[in-house]
Amino acid sequence: xxxxxxxxxxxxxRQKKRTILLGSAIAFGVxxxxxxxxxxxxxxxxxxxxxSDLMAGHIFISGTEKGPDDxxxxxxxxxxxxxxxxxxxxxxxxxxxxxxAFSGTLIFEGKKLRTNVDGADLEKETFLRDRLxxxxxxxxxxxxxxxxxxxxxxxxxxxxxxxxxxxxxxxxATGQNNVGEFRLAGISFDxxxxxxMMSYANLAYVNELLGLAPGEYQTMGIMLDGLKxxxxxxxxxxxxxxxxxxxxxxxxxxxxxxxxxxxxxxRQQKKESWEGVRYRLFTIxxxxxxxxxxxxxxxxxxxxxxxxxxxxIMVGIANTFSMVMFERIGEIGTMRALGVQRGGVRSMFLFExxxxxxxxxxxxxxxxxxxxxxxxxxxxxxxxxxxxxxRNGHLSFFLPPLRAVGNVAxxxxxxxxAVASPAGKAARLTPAEALRTQK
Amino acid sequence: xGIVELQNVRKVYPLGKVQVEAVKGVSFxxxxxxxxSIAGPSGSGKTTILNMVGLVDxxxxxxVFLDGKPTSGLxxxxxTRLRHETLGFIFQSFNLIPVLNVWENxxxxxxxxxxxxxxxxKKEWIDHLIEEVGLSEWRKHKPxxxxxxxxxxxxxxxxxxxxxxxVLADEPTANLDSATxxxxxELMKKINRELETTFIFSTHDARIVDIADHIIRLRDGLVTxxxxxxxxxxxxxxxxxAGVGVRGARAGx
Ligand SMILES: Nc1ncnc2c1ncn2[C@@H]1O[C@H](COP(=O)(O)OP(=O)(O)OP(=O)(O)O)[C@@H](O)[C@H]1O
Ligand SMILES: [Mg+2]
Numbered sequence: 001x002x003x004x005x006x007x008x009x010x011x012x013x014r015q016k017k018r019t020i021l022l023g024s025a026i027a028f029g030v031x032x033x034x035x036x037x038x039x040x041x042x043x044x045x046x047x048x049x050x051x052s053d054l055m056a057g058h059i060f061i062s063g064t065e066k067g068p069d070d071x072x073x074x075x076x077x078x079x080x081x082x083x084x085x086x087x088x089x090x091x092x093x094x095x096x097x098x099x100x101a102f103s104g105t106l107i108f109e110g111k112k113l114r115t116n117v118d119g120a121d122l123e124k125e126t127f128l129r130d131r132l133x134x135x136x137x138x139x140x141x142x143x144x145x146x147x148x149x150x151x152x153x154x155x156x157x158x159x160x161x162x163x164x165x166x167x168x169x170x171x172x173a174t175g176q177n178n179v180g181e182f183r184l185a186g187i188s189f190d191x192x193x194x195x196x197m198m199s200y201a202n203l204a205y206v207n208e209l210l211g212l213a214p215g216e217y218q219t220m221g222i223m224l225d226g227l228k229x230x231x232x233x234x235x236x237x238x239x240x241x242x243x244x245x246x247x248x249x250x251x252x253x254x255x256x257x258x259x260x261x262x263x264x265x266x267r268q269q270k271k272e273s274w275e276g277v278r279y280r281l282f283t284i285x286x287x288x289x290x291x292x293x294x295x296x297x298x299x300x301x302x303x304x305x306x307x308x309x310x311x312x313i314m315v316g317i318a319n320t321f322s323m324v325m326f327e328r329i330g331e332i333g334t335m336r337a338l339g340v341q342r343g344g345v346r347s348m349f350l351f352e353x354x355x356x357x358x359x360x361x362x363x364x365x366x367x368x369x370x371x372x373x374x375x376x377x378x379x380x381x382x383x384x385x386x387x388x389x390x391r392n393g394h395l396s397f398f399l400p401p402l403r404a405v406g407n408v409a410x411x412x413x414x415x416x417x418a419v420a421s422p423a424g425k426a427a428r429l430t431p432a433e434a435l436r437t438q439k
Numbered sequence: 440x441g442i443v444e445l446q447n448v449r450k451v452y453p454l455g456k457v458q459v460e461a462v463k464g465v466s467f468x469x470x471x472x473x474x475x476s477i478a479g480p481s482g483s484g485k486t487t488i489l490n491m492v493g494l495v496d497x498x499x500x501x502x503v504f505l506d507g508k509p510t511s512g513l514x515x516x517x518x519t520r521l522r523h524e525t526l527g528f529i530f531q532s533f534n535l536i537p538v539l540n541v542w543e544n545x546x547x548x549x550x551x552x553x554x555x556x557x558x559x560x561k562k563e564w565i566d567h568l569i570e571e572v573g574l575s576e577w578r579k580h581k582p583x584x585x586x587x588x589x590x591x592x593x594x595x596x597x598x599x600x601x602x603x604x605x606v607l608a609d610e611p612t613a614n615l616d617s618a619t620x621x622x623x624x625e626l627m628k629k630i631n632r633e634l635e636t637t638f639i640f641s642t643h644d645a646r647i648v649d650i651a652d653h654i655i656r657l658r659d660g661l662v663t664x665x666x667x668x669x670x671x672x673x674x675x676x677x678x679x680x681a682g683v684g685v686r687g688a689r690a691g692x
Contacts, residue, residue, distance in 0.1 A: 003550040010538035334534040337495050338597075339523025339551040341516055432496035436486075438532070 004344050008351035011328075012359075022317060023360040026411060029309035030364025031371065033302050033407055038372050038397035040298035044291045045398060046391050048227050048284050053131055054198060056097040056120070057221025058230045058284050059237060063277040064248075067174045070273065074218045075173055077277060082220055085240035091233030097125055097221040100206045104170030106150075106182075108158045115154055117168070117199045119206025119217075127223075128200065137162035137186030142202065147185035149200040155187045162187060172211035173218075180209045227284070234283045241279065248280040299403075310411060314418035317356075321349060321422040329429070330438025336431035349423035350416055357415035361408040365399075372397040441468035441504075441676040442604060442637055443492055448501035450487050450660075461487040463660040464501070468676035469639065469653065471604070473667075474631045476648045477641040479657030485641035486609055488657070492639065493526055493607045494518045506604065523552045527598030527636075529608035529627075533590040535582040535597075542578040545569065545596045568596040572626060588619035595626060599636065608640035612647065624650055 012019050052058050063076035076082070079098070086096065100119040105112050120128060122142050129139050132149065141147055141162070148166065150158075160166060161184065168180045182201060204214060212218075224233055234250075241247055325332070332345055376394050390396065450462040462484045469475055477485050490496035491503050494510060503510050505525060510518070528534075535544050545565050549556055556564075569575055572592035582590055591611060598606045608627065612620030624640075628650055631638045640651075648654050656664035666672050 003547070007536065007538055014538060330532070330534060331536060333495075334528075334530070334536070336519065337493065337522060337528045338548050339519055339601075341519050344551070430496065432490045435490075435495065435530070435534075438534075 004340075004348045005351045008348045009355055011348075011352050012355055015324075018320060019356065022313075022320060023356055023363065025313050025316065026310075026357060026360025026415075027364035027367060029306065029313060030361045030407060030411065031368040032309070033306045034365050034368035034399060034404065035371060035397075036298060036302035036305065037403050037407070038368065038399040039395075040295050040302065041398035041400050041403070042391070042396045043298065043389055044288075044295045045227055046389050046396060047291050048288050049391065050389075051288060052223065052227065052284050055221060055284070055287070056099065056125065056128070056223065058224045058227060059091075059222040059234045059281065060283070061220040061222070061237075061241075061279055061281050062218060063279050065277045066273060066275070071175055073173045075212055075216055075277065076218060076220060076279075077213075077216050079217075079220060081244045082241070082279070085244060086220075086222060086237055088240045089233065089236035091222070091236055092225040092229050093233075094223045094225055095125075095127065097121075097223070098203065098217040098219075099221065100203060100210055100212060100216075100218040102170045102206065102210055104168050106154075106158060107167040107169065108160045108164065111158050113154060113157055115150075115199050117148070117201050117206060119201050119203040119210075121203045122200070132200070133189045134186045135189050137184065139186065141185035144183060144185065145202060146180070146182050146205050147202060148182035149186040149188055150184060151188050151198060154199065155184070160184050168209070170209060172209070174211060176211065178209055178211070180205070230283050230285055234281060238281050241281065246274060246276065246278040248278060250281060306407065306410060310414045314414055317353060317415055317418040318421065321353065321419050322425075324352075325349070325422045325426045328426075329434050332426055332429055333431050333434030333436075333438060336429070336434060342427040345429075346423045346427040349419055349426055353415045353419035353423075354412060357412050358408065361411045365404055365408070369399070372399075442471040442506055443469040443639070444504040444507075444676050445488070445492070446502045446504070448488075448491060448498045448503065450484075450491065450496070451499045461660055462491075462498075465657075465660070465662055466501075467655055467662060467665055469637065471637055472631070472635040473637055473652045474628055474650065475637070475639045475653045475655065476651035477639065477655045477657065478643070478645060478648050479641075479663075480643055482659075483643075483657040484660040485643070485657060487660075489607050489609050489639065489641055492605075493528060494522050520552065523548065523601065525604050527601065527603040527606040529591070529594045529598050529606060529611045529640075531610040531613045533582070533587070533594050533614070535590055535593055537582055540579050540581050541574055541585070541593050542569070544582065544593055545600050548597060548601045565596075565600065568599055571630070572596045586619075587615050588623065591615065591619075591623050592626065595623070595630070599630060599634070602634070603636065605637045605639065608638065610641055610643070612642065612644070620647070 061076070061082055062074060065073045065075055065077075067073035076098075083096075086093065098121060101116060103114065103116050105114050122128065122139070134149070135152055137149070142149070150160070155161075158166070164184050166182045166184060168182060170178055170180070172178050188198075203217060207214060207216060210218075222233070222237070224230060238247070238250060335345065335348075336342075376396050378394065380390060380393050380395070444467075446466050448462055448465045449460065452459040452461055465484075465488065477488060479485050487496070491498050492505075494503075494505070494513075497511065505521065510521070513521070536547060539547060542565060545568060546561070549561060549565075566575075569578055572595055574589060574592055574596070577585060577589060582593070585593065591614075594611075598608075606627075611627070612623055615623060624647060627638050627640065630636060642648065651668070653667045654664065655662060
């Protein structure tokens with residue numbers, strides 16, 4: 001058998017041009033598909049990491065209390081139980097953030113704009129300074145109690161400058177109307193759609209506006225060492241919490257459930273009633289469950305391209321090997337006369353096609369990896385509109401090894417199918433016919 | 440009892456609507472160790488007969504016996520195995536495998552089939568054959584780097600490598616100049632004497648049949664002359680494989 005394989009391999013180098021042409025076609029197809037796979041592989045991780053940065057955590061714990069009129073009040077009053085549960089879970093934690101937030105209307109010289117304002121403890125959340133690049137103003141100005149940082153886009157819409165005072169209308173945690181005043185301390189670069197919506201103020205002042213006491217807040221964000229720890233850490237923390245505080249059930253983990261975690265929360269809150277603060281734990285993955293669908297769509301697209309491209313290439317391979325069969329008809333006759341069985345002739349053609357496919361596929365993957373390396377060298381900047389799908393302003397790729405192996409296998413199988421018919425014809429030739437037909 | 444025996448062999452090729460009767464009832468007997476020439480003009484049926492003796496083609500009627508055993512009704516795989524084990528082939532256009540070098544071409548038949556030869560024994564034997572056909576300097580060369588005569592020498596070595604009982608050569612000298620052709624025939628004859636391998640070669644060149652021990656002449660698919668050297672006519676095979684009485688081909692027409 002390895003004699004036959006050996007001859008098949010050498011046969012490939014007989015018509016170098018033809019081999020290179022077919023091999024390149026296969027390599028090109030594999031490269032495109034691999035690039036899409038690699039992009040899709042990194043896409044969900046990048047989006048999730050970027051959202052984690054913007055939302056300041058991989059795992060979140062929020063508190064809900066039943067207020068007057070049975071209205072839900074979002075508040076964490078005393079987080080000692082949370083802090084000890086988080087510590088006890090042993091999760092690989094980088095830092096913990098404590099934030100309150102509201103959605104309100106900013107007013108400046110008659111212009112109005114609705115936006116989200118996150119109240120953060122900027123003394124402690126130093127990472128935010130690295131994350132958020134200021135176009136104007138300075139972080140030092142945030143020392144002022146009612147300081148505010150707006151994104152470039154919002155600042156432009158309101159036509160405000162650093163140092164201006166803005167009014168804000170909002171509802172307190174218990175649903176009362178309230179008004180406050182901010183002083184614009186800085187304007188940040190826009191970082192994608194999500195970044196545009198983020199405005200930052202001091203936690204103490206946001207609490208004041210929301211009617212919360214100093215030291216209270218609404219959401220604890222837990223930033224881990226990496227996205228990959230999220231689900232196991234979340235399970236660990238939830239487990240520790242369940243002994244000491246009231247908890248909402250965790251929503252279905254995946255995106256497959258008909259109900260999103262938010263819907264589940266709303267349903268539970270509507271139905272039930274409780275005393276004190278009840279906590280809910282959710283993860284960045286649950287927030288971004290739709291991202292998974294985008295990745296699935298990308299992968300499906302890649303698969304469709306793979307199949308379409310290879311049906312075309314298969315036709316080329318089938319034709320080429322029909323030609324090859326006639327070119328080598330004398331050799332087939334000779335080998336049959338010398339004692340090569342029908343199966344040997346068939347294997348020779350199949351091996352030749354298989355080597356071609358494997359060579360092309362491996363070259364294609366190698367090319368794709370090189371292309372990925374080159375593409376990821378480009379710096380698109382942190383203010384790129386595509387910021388969310390990138391890693392620190394660079395496009396990045398992750399090629400799941402199983403997918404690469406799978407692609408190679410698909411190509412190998414398709415090629416073998418394409419060559420099955422000419423190989424079968426070659427095998428069925430009687431030796432006398434083959435010897436007579438030779439030039 | 441002959442090593443090859445044909446009994447009333449007919450071969451009809453369908454050619455569109457007509458039937459071409461290439462061989463019209465041929466019987467003859469070949470003795471082990473002989474050097475046999477099948478001679479005849481173009482289209483007389485030499486290739487057709489050699490193909491049937493070589494089991495690359497089957498008769499339409501009649502029977503081919505190899506070493507006393509009938510070969511009709513055998514499956515393709517069995518015929519292939521028999522070819523590999525008992526027959527060697529030399530072709531008019533050499534038919535070497537282009538991607539293999541001289542040594543590998545000669546080795547090739549040994550890599551087929553079930554029986555494995557020891558590595559040293561194999562190497563010694565192939566080297567011996569290469570020396571025998573005078574190609575010691577050329578063992579690493581590819582066929583397209585060799586002359587016609589050299590290629591046919593490789594083919595001879597390849598035909599002998601499995602130590603077959605019979606070597607079939609269909610016009611082995613037709614693509615060679617006459618001097619080279621003569622050398623090739625001399626080489627075949629020498630091996631025939633040394634190894635006692637039965638050689639059956641076809642030719643349409645009436646002059647080169649003298650070298651043969653046994654001449655079978657064909658015309659239009661029929662035997663016109665069948666005689667051993669120095670004998671008026673070849674006698675019939677002693678007894679058929681199936682115990683049937685066998686007629687030898689009649690001499691002369
Ligand atoms: N596959 C085939 N189909 C149809 N006719 C065939 C086939 N093979 C041989 N013939 C015919 O059978 C006859 C004998 O052919 P064959 O090749 O045996 O002659 P040959 O003696 O070998 O001739 P040459 O010296 O030209 O090689 C010829 O008329 C040839 O045309
Ligand atoms: Mg012929």
